[in-house]
Each structure stands twice: as C-alpha cells, then as structure tokens.
Amino acid sequence: MSFMKNQLQLQYQGFINTPLLWKNSDVMGLHQLLLPEQHVSQFTTLEQPNIRLGKRVEQFVFFELSTFNNIKILLKNTQIQNNKQTIGEIDCILQLDQTFIHLEIVYKFYLYDPNHGHTEIEHWIGPNRKDTLLKKITKLKNKQLPLLYNQHTQKVLKPLQLQSASIKQQVYFKAQLFLPFEDVDVPFKILNKACVSGFYMHYTRIDELQHCKFFMPDKIDLLQETQNQVDWCSYSTFCDKIAPIIEQKTAPLCWVKFPKGRIQKCFIVWWP
Incomplete structure (x- = not known):
C-alpha cells in the first residue's frame, strides 16, 4: 500500500x-x-x-x-x-x-x-x-x-x-x-x-542508443518525472519489448539512461 x-x-x-x-x-x-x-x-x-x-x-x-x-x-x-x-x-x-x-x-x-x-x-x-x-x-x-x-x-x-x-x-x-x-x-x-x-526518434535509429539503459513506465506513470531507482533494462531487452509495440503502430514513451548517468524521456515512433 x-x-x-x-x-x-x-x-x-x-x-x-x-x-x-x-x-x-x-x-x-x-x-x-x-x-x-x-x-x-x-x-x-x-x-x-x-x-x-x-x-x-x-x-x-x-x-x-x-x-x-x-x-x-x-x-x-x-x-x-x-x-x-x-x-x-x-x-x-x-x-x-x-x-x-x-x-x-x-x-x-x-x-x-x-x-x-x-x-x-x-x-x-x-x-x-x-x-x-x-x-x-x-x-x-x-x-x-x-x-x-x-x-x-x-x-x-x-x-x-x-x-x-x-x-x-x-x-x-x-x-x-x-x-x-x-x-x-x-x-x-x-x-x-x-x-x-525530452526527445523522440524513429524506431530504425534506436541502435544509436545501444550503449544506454531503458525503462518503460506504465501509462498512468507517464506524468512522473524521471527517477533513477527503477528497474533499468539493457538495449537488447528493450528492443525485444518494443518491437511488438511498434508493429501495432504505437509510439511508447520510455526513459533513457545515458552512459554518464543523464536520464531523459523519449518517444520511439513508428512513423517517418
């Protein structure tokens, strides 16, 4: 509770x-x-x-x-x-x-x-x-x-x-x-x-973030400011999670943790 x-x-x-x-x-x-x-x-x-x-x-x-x-x-x-x-x-x-x-x-x-x-x-x-x-x-x-x-x-x-x-x-x-x-x-x-x-980028470019860690908040948590103490996942795990979402033509919001610790919000989009 x-x-x-x-x-x-x-x-x-x-x-x-x-x-x-x-x-x-x-x-x-x-x-x-x-x-x-x-x-x-x-x-x-x-x-x-x-x-x-x-x-x-x-x-x-x-x-x-x-x-x-x-x-x-x-x-x-x-x-x-x-x-x-x-x-x-x-x-x-x-x-x-x-x-x-x-x-x-x-x-x-x-x-x-x-x-x-x-x-x-x-x-x-x-x-x-x-x-x-x-x-x-x-x-x-x-x-x-x-x-x-x-x-x-x-x-x-x-x-x-x-x-x-x-x-x-x-x-x-x-x-x-x-x-x-x-x-x-x-x-x-x-x-x-x-x-x-934050920023947004096309799905085909996410390899530019391959050295980062990721977190996908639940929809009701989209209002939240980014937090450090969450269950970050690797780039490969993130790709597995996001692929079926993109196939449904839905742009998810994620948090991206860059190698030096900076955290930003990011939409991954399916459209050109």
Whole structure:
C-alpha cells in the first residue's frame, strides 16, 4: 500500500511540476488559469481508483484547486443532457475570489514535426499522429467552451444562481513537449519552452542508443518525472519489448539512461 501511495504522489508531483503550455497571454483566444506556486501537498487518495490517465489528471486538478483558500469548486465533471442524450461535459466551474470561471482541463503529450503544417501551433502533433495541438485548440473553442452557453446547461447553473454571461472561461492546459533527436531549430514564440520534456526518434535509429539503459513506465506513470531507482533494462531487452509495440503502430514513451548517468524521456515512433 505504501508503494501505491508513493507512486500516486510521484504522479501528482509530476503533474504539478508540468508547466502550462503557454503563459501570460492567450493563444487563439484561450486564456490560461494562472495559479500561484505553492508547496506540493501530499496527495493520498483518488476518488475513483484505477481510472485512466485523463481522469486521473482531473482528480489532480480538483485536489490542487482545493488547496487554495480563495477557490471554491462549484461543479466538476458535470454532464449536460438533453432528455437522456448526453451532449457534453463541463469539466469544472469554480469561484476564484468573486469571479466565476468555467474551466476546461487539458494534459497532453506533443511532438514537434517540422514537416507537419506551417505554423508553430501546427507543428505539434500527438505521438501516434492521431491528435494535434491545433485540433485540440479548435475543439476547445468550437465545442467544449461553447457548451457553457447551451440552453441545456442552464439547468445545472440555475441551482447555483448563475448565468452563463456572468462566468469567465479559461483553460488549464499543461503539456509535455518532445523535440526531434536530431538538431532542429524549434521556435518558441507562442508556447512555453519549459514544457520540453525530452526527445523522440524513429524506431530504425534506436541502435544509436545501444550503449544506454531503458525503462518503460506504465501509462498512468507517464506524468512522473524521471527517477533513477527503477528497474533499468539493457538495449537488447528493450528492443525485444518494443518491437511488438511498434508493429501495432504505437509510439511508447520510455526513459533513457545515458552512459554518464543523464536520464531523459523519449518517444520511439513508428512513423517517418
């Protein structure tokens, strides 16, 4: 049980230490919720154990918000329904001092592909190319945030004596960013360079890491910062583990320990 609690705390600490994807300005009309830095609290219990990564992040956010004396969570994970049909979900409505905020929570992993798109935002894609930063921003702007103004949302706002027009909208958008293994000039005019968490490389090039050791964290541990005291495996063992994953066209995240002891996160990708 103590091991589980320690893992949970490492996940929470990794989440807390992940920077916002942008700060001090809006990106395509999206404003970040800026929280002051404070001591990392002890996170011990999930409301729902064994939940997937996205829902785990939401639990971490709700817990973090609860540690601020001037924040009150009014709604969380609230489904908006038209009769029996669910038309969307409001992540959170909170009161910060005297301001009411509709907050959408996002935690993503993006890789920089200079050949994808033409702008800084367009270059960032998901590890398996199914997701992009631009798609997520567009979904937030066109679907998730407008849900606040849907006529069926008013039913859940009424008991709070709130109206949509009196509620500000913000996002809490954190991300880990990964750069190509080769030296590429990556612009950071809009996004937060502090989000860079490691690199990525194509499967056919992993022999360049043959003198390294490897560790593959479980999916729920992807939030964690790298640790030294883990069960490192050899290059040959790592190749055996990763081959069937790559065959399924899935890009796994691993930790790479270089010969001089430096540890970095790395996605091994299957796509060109």
